[in-house]
Amino acid sequence: MTPATLTKTESAPAERGFRSLAADWSSDQEVFKQVHWGKAMMWIFLLSDTFVFSCFLTAYMTVRSSTTVPWPNPSEVFALDIGGRPIPLILIAIMTFILISSSGTMAMAVNFGYRRDRLKTTLLMLATAALGATFVSMQAFEWTKLIVDEGVRPWGNPMGAPQFGSCFFMITGFHGLHVSAGVIYLLVIASKVARGRYEQKGNYEVVEIAGLYWHFVDLVWVFIFALFYLW
Amino acid sequence: MTADNDEVAERVTQTPAHPVAQPVSLPQPAHGKGSASAQVHGKQHPIGMYLKAWGYLFVLSAMSYLVDYFHVEGVLRWALILTFMILKAGLIVAIFMHMAWERLSLIYAILVPPLCLGTLVLFMAIESNYTFWTRIIFFGKGP
Numbered sequence: 132m133t134p135a136t137l138t139k140t141e142s143a144p145a146e147r148g149f150r151s152l153a154a155d156w157s158s159d160q161e162v163f164k165q166v167h168w169g170k171a172m173m174w175i176f177l178l179s180d181t182f183v184f185s186c187f188l189t190a191y192m193t194v195r196s197s198t199t200v201p202w203p204n205p206s207e208v209f210a211l212d213i214g215g216r217p218i219p220l221i222l223i224a225i226m227t228f229i230l231i232s233s234s235g236t237m238a239m240a241v242n243f244g245y246r247r248d249r250l251k252t253t254l255l256m257l258a259t260a261a262l263g264a265t266f267v268s269m270q271a272f273e274w275t276k277l278i279v280d281e282g283v284r285p286w287g288n289p290m291g292a293p294q295f296g297s298c299f300f301m302i303t304g305f306h307g308l309h310v311s312a313g314v315i316y317l318l319v320i321a322s323k324v325a326r327g328r329y330e331q332k333g334n335y336e337v338v339e340i341a342g343l344y345w346h347f348v349d350l351v352w353v354f355i356f357a358l359f360y361l362w
Numbered sequence: 363m364t365a366d367n368d369e370v371a372e373r374v375t376q377t378p379a380h381p382v383a384q385p386v387s388l389p390q391p392a393h394g395k396g397s398a399s400a401q402v403h404g405k406q407h408p409i410g411m412y413l414k415a416w417g418y419l420f421v422l423s424a425m426s427y428l429v430d431y432f433h434v435e436g437v438l439r440w441a442l443i444l445t446f447m448i449l450k451a452g453l454i455v456a457i458f459m460h461m462a463w464e465r466l467s468l469i470y471a472i473l474v475p476p477l478c479l480g481t482l483v484l485f486m487a488i489e490s491n492y493t494f495w496t497r498i499i500f501f502g503k504g505p
Contacts (some may be wrong), residue, residue: 235416357447
């Protein structure tokens with residue numbers, strides 16, 4: 132077009148192959164201004180993960196509403212005998228409270244990170260990881276109870292529609308995998324915080340990024356709790 | 363890059379002999395600097411806000427559990443479950459994940475794409491309805 136644009140194009144560094152592709156697409160443009168790149172990338176990852184979990188939950192909706200066999204009542208399936216009488220869904224309720232608490236401690240860890248309170252950040256992150264590990268152990272207990280005692284399999288179960296098992300194992304299994312990965316992730320970041328790696332620059336964004344992932348795990352559980360266990 | 367220099371600087375300035383004593387000795391200068399940088403980041407919220415959000419999440423979870431405990435059935439059950447679910451999700455995303463304080467470009471980039479999931483849910487609802495009636499008509503009730 133104008134001579135100015137021409138000279139600009141000519142003076143652009145000669146990148147070749149995939150480097151030119153990356154250089155052209157980035158072109159020094161920044162969409163999410165003043166947002167740490169890692170945070171933007173974590174958000175985009177979480178967006179993709181949202182779609183993964185949404186596919187599972189939509190698939191669950193599809194098989195549950197298309198089956199002609201009665202769906203097992205989650206309230207009874209997940210009941211626990213406490214003091215001689217069955218309390219419906221109590222284990223799942225406790226798991227929900229544990230995961231919400233872990234989200235609370237994580238939010239405070241992020242806050243203390245920005246205050247550069249290294250000790251409190253580390254301790255709160257370790258507390259979060261501990262609560263997450265508790266959640267996974269309770270889920271392991273729940274799976275064992277369902278598989279061994281109740282005879283639930285991905286292809287069938289004694290209570291009703293066979294799709295119940297496949298949906299349950301797929302959805303909670305994938306969520307449990309996310310929690311387990313999150314516990315490891317948190318432990319890694321917590322140990323780095325404890326060793327003072329982010330102290331110099333006060334660059335505690337790494338803690339916030341880990342926090343985003345952890346809150347997402349809690350967020351997914353909110354949907355699973357409502358749509359799978361309570362529906 | 364600067365990040366690498368800082369890492370080197372960290373390793374040099376750090377005293378590995380007193381890993382525990384360091385955070386205790388640091389707070390005085392660290393706090394003053396911390397609040398200044400936090401203001402730059404705009405992330406300084408009182409802890410009470412998180413505790414409040416935590417409390418609300420607890421109450422909402424307890425209420426959705428009580429929906430099941432008291433065997434609320436039918437449309438009321440679904441309406442209550444979905445309401446509590448959306449309120450909880452909103453609290454987590456807005457407060458815990460700091461979405462309320464993000465720039466609009468990021469908010470839209472993250473929150474608008476999931477809206478197309480409504481189309482997926484609608485299509486699959488229609489599809490499963492079709493499958494259900496096909497099963498009833500051709501296979502009768504139950505296998």
